[in-house]
Amino acid sequence: MDIQVDLYAVLGLKPHATPDEIKTAYRMLARRLHPDARGESNVDERFLHVQEAYEILSSAEQRQAYDRGREAAGLVSPPALVVDHTLNYTALPRRDEEQVAYALLRIAPHPRIEHKRLPFNLCLVVDHSTSMQGVRLQRVKEAVNTIIDNLEDQDVFSLVTFSDRARVVIEAQPYLDKAAAKTQVRSIHSAGGTEILHGLRSGLTEIRRWRSVDRSSHLVLLTDGQTYGDEEECIAEAQAAGAGQITITTIGIGQDWNDQLMDEIARRSGGTSHYIDSASRVTASFRSCIRSLSTLFARDLILRLHSPEEVRIQKAYRVAPYMESLDLHTGTLSLGYLDIEQPQSLMLQYLVRAQRPGKVNLAELTFEAVVPSLAEREQRVTHRIEIEVVDGLTLSAPPPPHMISVLGKLAIFEMQEKTMQDLADGELEQASHRLETMATRLLSIGENELAKAALLEAGRLSRTGNLSPEGRKRIRYGTRGLSMLSKEVHGDQV
Amino acid sequence: MIKCDSCGKRHPENTLFCDECGAYLQAEEHQRTNPLAVEEVDWTEADLGVTGMFDEASPLPIVIRLSIADSGREIEFPVSKEITLGRVDAASATFPDVDLTPDNGLEKGVSRRHARILRKTGELYVEDLGSVNGTYLNGKRLTPYLPHALKDEDEIRLSRILMHVRFA
DSSP states (O other): OOTTSOHHHHTTOOTTOOHHHHHHHHHHHHHHHOHHHHTOSSOOHHHHHHHHHHHHHTSHHHHHHHHHHHHHTTSSOOOSEEEEEEESOSEEEOOSSOEEEEEEEEEEEOTTSOOOOOOEEEEEEEEOSGGGTTHHHHHHHHHHHHHHHTOOTTOEEEEEEESSSEEEEEEEESSOOHHHHHHHHHTOOOOSOOOHHHHHHHHHHHHHHTOOTTSEEEEEEEESSOOOSOHHHHHHHHHHHHHTTEEEEEEEESSOSOHHHHHHHHHHHTOOEEEESSGGGHHHHHHHHHHHHHTEEEEEEEEEEEOOTTEEEEEEEEEESSOEEOOOTTSEEEEEEEESSSOEEEEEEEEEOOOSSEEEEEEEEEEEEEOTTSSSOEEEEEEEEEEEEETTOOOOSOOOHHHHHHHHHHHHHHHHHHHHHHHHTTOHHHHHHHHHHHHHHHHHTTOHHHHHHHHHHHHHHHHHSSOOHHHHHHHHHHHHTTOOOHHHHTTOOO | OEEOTTTOOEEOBTOOBOTTTOOBSSOOGGGSOOOOOOOOOOBOOOOGGGOOOOOSSOOSOEEEEEEETTTOOEEEEEESSEEEEEOOBGGGTBOOSEEOGGGTTTTTTOOSEEEEEEEETTEEEEEEOSOSSOEEETTEEOOTTOOEEOOTTOEEEETTEEEEEEEO
């Protein structure tokens, strides 16, 4: 095989073409170039080239060898994303009934791609309602000042405060006069109630005034309270923000804020939500938001799932950097952004009907992402997961330990989600029982603090019929944080 | 189909964890810690004075040596924050710092996560981690999850494995 020849170009395709696209392109060209079709007896040389290209590219092994060869020879730029997977078993016994197969995926930036930080278009939207009075607001102001100190000239920054109304304290602008900005920050006083929608809208307006593909747009929303009556509109705003490539990070402080709404706002826009129990953590929390903005490698990462008829996907979770169950409705998973330093890990749970021995294509995965630091921003990478079906195989060796450990934590996470569902359905006894079981599982993996919180809340639930707002948040955000460093998830040496 | 031992829910073949109760579904029977014959023991009273913060500032780790009575094995290690004792079990991803499998830990009723030695404000403590057969300090059974002060020359017993503690 001659790696100097671009076989993809022969078929009129790009290197990340899917197997289906390759097949379609080949058929079309073959039909056109076939000697019979042309009514000529001599074979067109192009026809031979097309056939040769198809032969190599249609075989997964040969295509991979060809791609690697071209990459090694420096003939093509490497794919932006590197994807690898681990299976609980690489081979399954042939069985008439369905069997579970777990695939743990890791998605990381290609190590050879140089990372450069894009300027930000950042808006901080801060709750200054009466409940923020005193130390809390003071800490928030200090945190805002730290952010201002760390801005670079090209960064666009804006600050919005809200209570029942919103006020643009600092208008969106690059080349910020930092001293003047801090004077503005000092002028913030606490007053009024909490209406998130106003703050959110003003913040998004500021960001949209400077929207460009050369900046990463981000809104950070901090609140300590519940909003009343405008939840639906908040979610709609978040959805629209996400569609316009603006991500929203939500930070809830204290105990009284609405965790479901905050999670939903973050999720719809492709961002994340955080819980801090004390005002002293605001600075650290803001900083980590900014850090993750600076280390953003790709955004709008999506995964399209495709499996043959005998395989169906049952569940999908993100397991690192934090745990989350992913919506399988559309067959496409939205994965938000990818950090340069923190790969994402996913756990996919499949049901396989393995009735014939041989290779089964568990999944064809297509990842798409926007990588702002590359000339070709829109990147696509495909990855195939195969599993062997063997007649009369007995599975004796246990699955890889790191896989068991991840699945154990996911099981606890899932129990937490079910507990919250039970509570929403008014199944108090069930919820309390589940919390107790969860506490046992947490103890067995050494999560004593979280176990204690779960036990306390189980007791409170059976006595009073309610969880404490604080306990509820500790359990929700605590189990979500059970995920580990990516190295641990994949069993690498730490 | 496989059935969850603890809640009875049915799952497809090869499922690893029950999504109803979180139980591990592939545990092999012989790897479980079985309760040993129970003896009458006094439970030591709660020692509540020790729930301080970890002493992050204390620079020197305390080195301790454990001599295991029956096997004669000696293990020496520094305690900078905490050390867990138990049995390695890959199937449940349990990897304690001190593995008592070579000292017949399984036969002698040692749990996978049995006890830990931890350091708070410069002092050492021993804590039972809810083990099946208990942890004893100088002959007294410890209340699970309550740390007890550990001194030089103390005797710790994890189920039926007796060990001597020496501070180096």
